[in-house]
Amino acid sequence: MKTQVAIIGGGPSGLLLAQLLGTIGVESIVLERQTKDYVLARIRAGVLEQGLVRMLEEAGCADRLHAEGHVHDGALISYGEEDFRIDFKQLAQASVVVYGQTEVTRDLYTAREKAGGQIVFNVEHVQIHRADCDNPHVTYEVDGQAHRIDCDFIAGCDGFHGVSRQAIPLTVRREYEKIYPFGWLGVLSETPPVHDELIYANSKRGFALCSMRSDHLSRYYIQCSLSESPADWTDAAFWEELKRRIPTDMAEKLVTGPSIEKSIAPLRSFVTEPMRWGRLFLCGDAAHIVPPTGAKGLNTAASDVHYLFQGLKAFYLEGTEAGIDSYSAKALRRVWKVERFSWWFSSLLHRYPDQSEFDLKMQLAELDFLRSNKAAQLAMAQNYVGLPY
Ligand code: APR
Numbered sequence: 163m164k165t166q167v168a169i170i171g172g173g174p175s176g177l178l179l180a181q182l183l184g185t186i187g188v189e190s191i192v193l194e195r196q197t198k199d200y201v202l203a204r205i206r207a208g209v210l211e212q213g214l215v216r217m218l219e220e221a222g223c224a225d226r227l228h229a230e231g232h233v234h235d236g237a238l239i240s241y242g243e244e245d246f247r248i249d250f251k252q253l254a255q256a257s258v259v260v261y262g263q264t265e266v267t268r269d270l271y272t273a274r275e276k277a278g279g280q281i282v283f284n285v286e287h288v289q290i291h292r293a294d295c296d297n298p299h300v301t302y303e304v305d306g307q308a309h310r311i312d313c314d315f316i317a318g319c320d321g322f323h324g325v326s327r328q329a330i331p332l333t334v335r336r337e338y339e340k341i342y343p344f345g346w347l348g349v350l351s352e353t354p355p356v357h358d359e360l361i362y363a364n365s366k367r368g369f370a371l372c373s374m375r376s377d378h379l380s381r382y383y384i385q386c387s388l389s390e391s392p393a394d395w396t397d398a399a400f401w402e403e404l405k406r407r408i409p410t411d412m413a414e415k416l417v418t419g420p421s422i423e424k425s426i427a428p429l430r431s432f433v434t435e436p437m438r439w440g441r442l443f444l445c446g447d448a449a450h451i452v453p454p455t456g457a458k459g460l461n462t463a464a465s466d467v468h469y470l471f472q473g474l475k476a477f478y479l480e481g482t483e484a485g486i487d488s489y490s491a492k493a494l495r496r497v498w499k500v501e502r503f504s505w506w507f508s509s510l511l512h513r514y515p516d517q518s519e520f521d522l523k524m525q526l527a528e529l530d531f532l533r534s535n536k537a538a539q540l541a542m543a544q545n546y547v548g549l550p551y
């Protein structure tokens with residue numbers, strides 16, 4: 163087989179890139195290790211920056227997002243019984259849209275199928291060949307049958323555990339990582355959200371987050387230790403602990419119910435440099451990971467796709483390589499700012515096992531400064547709604 167761009171990974175990054183390339187007549191083939199149902203069963207954060215909303219509009223995939231997504235002009239930050247609101251709209255003249263990542267992925271699959279886009283599921287043993295030459299190719303198997311795709315470019319959109327990052331030699335690749343000493347225990351429940359905006363809670367007992375997917379589907383998280391498992395937590399224990407970490411007035415309003423999903427996610431900051439090697443370009447989680455605190459995973463995958471799409475568009479439509487040559491530097495410049503914000507926001511809200519009394523005082527002073535200083539709130543708002551591409 164031959165195509166212009168071979169895309170490894172059928173998650174949000176790969177699908178969005180394929181769909182955007184399709185809008186300018188550039189052919190691609192998406193190779194996905196799992197089934198479509200498996201990909202769509204993943205529960206992931208759903209806070210969309212304006213940049214991603216615009217890209218989904220450009221890709222012709224934003225109708226349901228606009229019909230069902232919830233525009234949020236702000237968010238609440240609480241510490242103990244205190245709380246204050248960051249007004250994104252008033253400060254940064256922008257909002258975010260709350261719309262499950264699963265729904266974004268579903269809309270992208272629907273668009274690819276409607277456009278006749280090529281997606282191969284259940285691929286195995288994907289290998290990247292001659293990425294540092296002008297004629298790379300990818301090999302893979304499906305049902306034991308070997309296949310080869312000759313292409314102009316390879317987009318590594320296969321997430322943190324994919325093969326693409328590993329294809330860049332260790333003599334070229336540099337990795338930066340921070341592992342956080344705690345995890346997030348998340349629960350999805352068919353209950354109305356406790357508040358009409360998100361609540362990020364710092365408490366003596368640890369972080370908590372009150373989020374949502376719709377008016378009748380809520381998503382809650384509590385910080386937990388990495389030694390725990392979801393089985394250690396009954397629903398009743400989870401609700402009791404969540405109530406102890408959010409302000410009393412919110413706890414009294416909280417509608418509890420059976421969990422329809424319960425899982426623990428570890429927190430990590432990770433970046434690999436460069437994000438390009440020859441004709442191979444890394445996008446999204448294949449190149450970087452952020453702690454979920456700032457809801458930046460999907461949004462940073464989107465900015466990578468934006469830079470790569472613009473570079474490939476210039477290559478195919480204008481014959482210039484300037485865009486693909488500047489991809490890695492441009493993407494990384496924004497990635498590192500997002501890593502900083504996600505790290506800062508995580509440091510502001512979580513209890514760290516090795517925190518000293520002084521550290522705790524610094525955390526409370528940072529919260530108090532954010533509460534009382536408009537410049538600090540503006541900086542947070544600009545990062546939360548999305549830095550410019
Ligand atoms: N071959 C083919 N597909 C693969 C391989 C492989 N060797 N390895 C992984 N994949 C697939 C996975 O099954 C997954 O569907 O690549 C896809 C990667 O998708 P994500 O992990 O969602 O990463 P990305 O598309 O970059 O989206 C980033 O989505 O998962 C969230 O937290 C993440 O919010 C972030 C955003």
Ligand code: PHB
Nearest residue numbers: 207208373454455456457
């Ligand atoms: C979520 O709804 O899953 C969510 C929202 C905001 C975050 C993280 C997760 O910062």
